[in-house]
Amino acid sequence: MMGFSVPAARRSVRGVLAASVAALALHGAAVAQDGRKIEFNIEAQPLATALLDYARQAGVEIAVTPEVTRGRRAPAIKGAHDAQAALQALLRETPGVVVRRTPRGTVIIEAAPVDPEVQRSAYEVDTIVVTARKREEDLRSVAGSVSAMSGRQLDELGAQSFADYLTRVPGIQFNDAMPGYSSISVRGVSTTTSIDVGQASTGVYINDIPLADPFNSAGIPDVDTFDVQRVEVLRGPQGTLFGSAALGGAINYIAARADTGDRAGRIEAGVAGTAGAADPGYQVKGMINLPLIQDRLAVRAVATYRERAGYIDNIGVNTRDSNSMETFGGRLSVEWKPTDAVSISALSLYFESENDDAFTAFSTLPDLQRSTRLLEPFRSTTEIHSLRGDIDLGWASLTVQGAHSEKSTHNVTDFTNTFGGLFNRIPTQIPLIAERASKGDLIEARLTSSGDGDFEWLVGASYFDSRIDMPSYAEFAGAAALIESLYAGSHGAGVGQKAAPNDRFNDYFLRVNGQEKAVFGEASWRFAPSWTLTAGGRFFDTAIDHRSRQSGLATLLSTGSPNARPAAADASEQGFNPKISLRYEPSDDLMVYGLVSKGFRFGGPNAIAPNPAYPSPSSFDSDSLINYEVGVRASTPDRRWLVDATLYYIDWSDIQLLIVRGDNLAYADNVGSARNLGVDLAVTWRPTPSFAVSSTVGYLDAELSEALPAQGVVKGAMLPGASRWRLSNTLTWRGDAAVEPMLIASHRYISDAPSNLQGTLRQGDYNLFDLRGSVTLNDARLEAYVENLTDARGVTVSQMSGGVLRHHYVRPRTIGVRVTYDF
Structure with a gap:
């Protein structure tokens, strides 16, 4: 600092x-x-x-x-x-x-002088400004579990995606599955390591713009961190200031805004080879910042492209490295300051990822192999447009932000074996096509007090409206004729065309609309020189409605009719989310705080046809949790030691759980409760100006408080993905030679955890080691690295599908070089 x-x-x-x-x-x-x-x-x-x-x-x-x-x-x-x-x-x-x-x-x-005698250390003690409380403040002054990595730190670690940095934060579980369709849980707040049927338990934001949907997320984009200003990780519920999706916590990307002061640019290029892959991967990225009117108007443009080599062979379709992936995106930022008191920012972002096949390997086959009747490609896109205005009123600052977002996914799954039983034989290929398309509109306005007096406050209001369409279908040539020959006797002549018009034998469509209206506020009072009391709350009003239809052979066999329209189950809820904290800060080197906060998320519809043989509710309610924590932020006066420690307890009730009916249709219900107890610890030690050691430790005991006999889950069952131990260590050395040499060695460990509530599927229990080295000459930097040095086969998610156990693995050993040039 x-x-x-x-x-x-x-x-x-x-x-x-x-x-x-x-x-x-x-x-x-x-x-x-x-x-x-x-x-x-x-x-x-x-x-x-x-x-x-x-x-x-x-x-x-x-x-x-x-x-x-x-x-x-x-x-x-x-x-x-x-x-x-x-x-x-x-x-x-x-x-x-x-x-x-x-x-x-x-x-x-x-x-500040850069003489080696006074150079501070490997990681300079930057003042990382965060907006966890929707006001800019020093990270180390926040009374809450907030971690942040600056753009410089992310760049030096070579971080490009979630897996590169979330795995270094205590209390965060990143279930690395399909890129762009993975899930994140904070402090064990999750009942699945896949996408939830309802709203995700962790909110993901870009410049405060929510990307989570109120129902069955249309994918969370793993946006490239190139030219990001910082990434904030907020552990614990953030329902007061961020709203519904942040039940367990929130991840907030802060993209770099256009700089009206200086011209700047960066070009980055790299190549990498992955063990077992036939072809290398590439990346090319660029940024340019141009002031158009000095100190008044500027634009900033960013473009990224990555091609990642596949490492899984699909022997069923004789395709090597079938899971290769491409990502590309762009971002345009405009900053306009018409007066010294007014700032207007515009941001447009587009990001797309596409992989040729799924990322699961079959446990029954040799290393990194899978076998399907057809490739299972996946494509996701994200588009964001936002406009923000900040006005300094003297006594307060006014912020008004509006944003529009669009996301889509297109997924092909091999359902040949799954659907084959409906036909008493298996056609050559039966693809299931599942699509999701969501649109969201946000408007938020807030007033934030000015100055640094003994009383600070913030008040605001927000409205978020979203719509998600989820069509899915399956078809193959000759489906109608085959159904006619098999089922005409039991369901009458013409059943083929009724159940499979145009050979589409399974057709489903669901549209869900959700709205969240809220007013929120927070105030801090420094009632004594070292004591600050903060209290806040959020009044919310949520509504969700849907319409759906389904048709086809499966509908015919379960309901007696080839067409069904489940009854609408609209729902609305109102409530209040409180938050209160007490901070004791006797010096610049010590802060102790206590915090109580509450989080919630949307309820939703169960848009499946009713089946008297397997009764299920037409909707499910929201769930909520209360988080209690105490924390310490401490440092030595010379900043050689930095320590952050948090002890927390979570009481989670009315848990939303995905349940599969006897006819293999899924629904959600509110069942049971859980309690999560844990400790997060982060320590940085700088023994010399050139050397730094950063370590994080997360301990978590997350389990159900009661049994769920109908699902075969016992009391005390560990929550999915809730690894008991998570460790991260990073050693950084910086030389004082003219070429600015730097070496970084890092280690991460994730202990064993279940992938499902029953505990029959397992993940975790692996170590990862990375090495990076770089030299800088003038404005160019050359870097070489090895990721997953020991070529470990760490299982990030396990799934059972079609009677086959499938594993998602960490990427095998990858060796690469990267060149960056700043101008």
């Missing part, structure tokens, strides 16, 4: 001023050192102008080097503050500077 320090001068004041073409030199008295308050009235504006205003109002001489102010802005400072705290607040968004004072009282602000 940048501090207000007065180190010994390393060069003369004359040298600083000579290098400072835009130096601010104002005659006045020295900054008050007696702690008295000064009334400040400084608008949010370019940093250079803000420092001029500060100098006048504080009565102080200031000299600042131009590299400090170039392209930088300062927040508004209003009200009574002591001079040192006010200057610290002005420089809050300007990391890497040193502030010192001459004997006559002149304040000098300059870029």
Whole structure:
């Protein structure tokens, strides 16, 4: 964290001023050192102008080097503050500077020295600003379980997707299955390692725009982290400020916004080979930032393309490396600041991924092989358009954001063996085509208090409307004739055309509409120098409705009619989600907090035809949980040690559970409860300026509080994916040579866990080791890496389908090189 320090001068004041073409030199008295308050009235504006205003109002001489102010802005400072705290607040968004004072009282602000003797460490102690409370604040001042990785950290780790960084965060389970269709659980809050029938238990956001659907998600895009500003991971329910989808927690991508101050660009290219793959994989990425009007208007464009080599052979269709994958996307950001008090941001994003075959290997076959009658490709797309306005009102800032998102998936599954039993024989190929298309519209407005006084507050309102269409069908040539020959005797002549018009023998369509309206707020009161009380809440009103139809042979056999329209089961709910925390911060190096928060998610319809032989409810209700936690954030004064520790307990009730009826149709119901107890620990140690060790440990005991006899689940059953132990270790060394050498060695361990509630399927219990090394010359960096050094076969998800146990594995050993060039 940048501090207000007065180190010994390393060069003369004359040298600083000579290098400072835009130096601010104002005659006045020295900054008050007696702690008295000064009334400040400084608008949010370019940093250079803000420092001029500060100098006048504080009565102080200031000299600042131009590299400090170039392209930088300062927040508004209003009200009574002591001079040192006010200057610290002005420089809050300007990391890497040193502030010192001459004997006559002149304040000098300059870029921090990079001399190896004063270089801080392998991971510099950056001030990572997060928006977990929908206001910008230092990560280490948040009273809650928030982790964040800056864009620089992600880049140095070579992180490109969820699996590269979520597996390094304690308390997070990433069930790595189909890319773009994997699931995430936080602190064990999940009853499946696949996509939930209802709303996902973890919210995923891009610049605060929700990507989770209120029903049977249309896929969560694994957006490339190239040119991302940071990724925030919020553990524990975030229902107060983020709403429904964040039952267990939230992942928030913050894409880099256009910079109105400086031109910048980056080009990245790489090639990698995966063990056992016939062909290598490639990646090409680029970013350009162009100020069109200095400090007023800028655009930023990003493009990415990745081709990842397949490593599973499908012997059923004689295809090697069948699960190869391509991803590509683009992003356009526009930043307009018509005045110093107004900022308007526009973001458009498109991302697409496509793989040729599923990522499961069959346990009954040799290593990394599968066998199907046809390939099972999967394609997903995501499109987002948003517009955000921020207005500094002086006493508060107003933020208004509107966004439109569209997602789609197209999945082909080999159902030859599954459907074959309906025909007493198996045709050559029977594909099941499943599609999902969702649209979402969000509008949110909030007021956030200005300044850093003893009382801070935020109030807002939001409306989210979504629609998801889910058609699926199966067909093959000659289906109608085959059904006629098999079932005419029991169901009458013409049954073939009734059950399979145009040879489509299975047809299903579901449309679900969901709305969430809410008002929310949060306030913090520093009632004593070291104590802060925060309380907040969210009043919500959710509604969901649907319509569906289904037809075909399976419908005929289960209901007696080839067509069915399940009765609509619309639902609406209202409620209140509270949150309260107490923070004790006796110094800059220690914070202790306690927190109680609540989360919820949508209920929904069971849009399947009723069957008297297998009764099932027409809908299911929302579930909710209460999270209790205490945490500590501590560091040594020299920042060589950083420690974050959290102890939490979760009480989860009315759990939504996916259940399969006797006729193989699935529905959801609210059954049982669970309790999750755990500890999250993150430690960073910097023994020398060149070396750093970062470790995280997560311990979790997540189990059902009562038995579910109908599902064959006993009391105390471990929740799916809830590995008891998760470890991550990263060792970083940076050399002081001209080429800036860097080495990173990392390790991750995930203990054994069930993939289903019954515990019959298992995943986890593996170690991963990675090595990375790089050198930098001028603005170009060359990097070489080895991922999964030992070529481990770690099972990330297990599934039983068609009587065959199928495993999703971590990617085999991958060796690659990458070149980046910044300009």
